[in-house]
Amino acid sequence: MNLIWTAILAVSVLLAFLQGADGATAVTQGVVKGAEDAVVFAFGLIGALAFWSGMLKVAEASGITNAVARALSPLVRLLFPSIPPGHPASASVLMAITVNMLGLGNAATPLGLKAMEDLADLNGRRDEASDAMCTFLAVSTSGVTLIPSTVIAVRAAAGSAQPAAVVVTTLLATLAGTAAAVAADRLFQLRRWRP
């Protein structure tokens, strides 16, 4: 991340330099706008994050989380062999993936973060990602989607005769993307590769 972040900034400034004074103004505005967007975004997230964290706490206290974890433990063992059976991480990881699949956007991030917290407990709170975290990120970044509700809405707004025509193609593409990501993650883990 250190290298990527610095490189993006350096390349941008270099490109701006080639454009002369306009480039400098554009980059400076990019900084102001980007920083502002980040805060606006985070504020938009606060409500949903607080709400879903609260609901998860209730689910945990009532034993619902544990029941879900026990029922689906074979699936978790297959994808995340390093999570011990019955650990709270197996439930939160599964719930995060399920909510992601249903396209419930504003619920997905809070559940994903809860899953990361549980995985971090397993990882001893180190600053390096664990195997399970990498697999969870592979699934989350490729975003398995059953119903692309936002895209369907945008298509309808653009006057499509069949807004939902892309549901099946999206499902195929998302499965291919996730399968590729999970397979690549497995290969990297076998070789213990570190960039």
Next chain:
Amino acid sequence: MSGLVQAFSSWVIPALLLLVPGVALLRGVRVYEVFCEGAREGLETAFRILPYLVAMFVAVGVFRASHGLDAVLGLLRPAAERLGLPAEVLPLAILRPLSGSGSLGVLAELLKEHGPDSLVGLIASTMQGSTETTFYVLTVYFGAVGVVKARHSVAVGLLGDLAGFIASVAAVRWLLG
């Protein structure tokens, strides 16, 4: 079938609202207090991820403002055409892993220009819907738990996006083309 799935997913949250507090109350949990305690933790998480969000949004903002995106497009065009990605959807493919709202804007423009039911429109819609904003997920998820060494996650995320894009083109050409 897709209508059924859609109906199901629209009732998931209302069902959770009924079930989770209901079951908890029956089991003697102090539902209201426990909820507020969890909500406070959620608030703390929101503030914890803010620095990482600023870092990423600024990098993406500067990159777009400096026309870095256009430069990358020029470099990648030949390779994309060999892979069968139409040149029109290339900007979307580059922006998709970086910015969710930015790529949605590009999709809206593409749909307006080429029509939502054209080949380009269908491919672009499938690409947008089939993957997540990889850098956002990486930044926020790792940031929330203080992980700075992401190991192979960046490479895996981008590889998944690339596979998803190629599969989008193939699926649209095969089923709708």
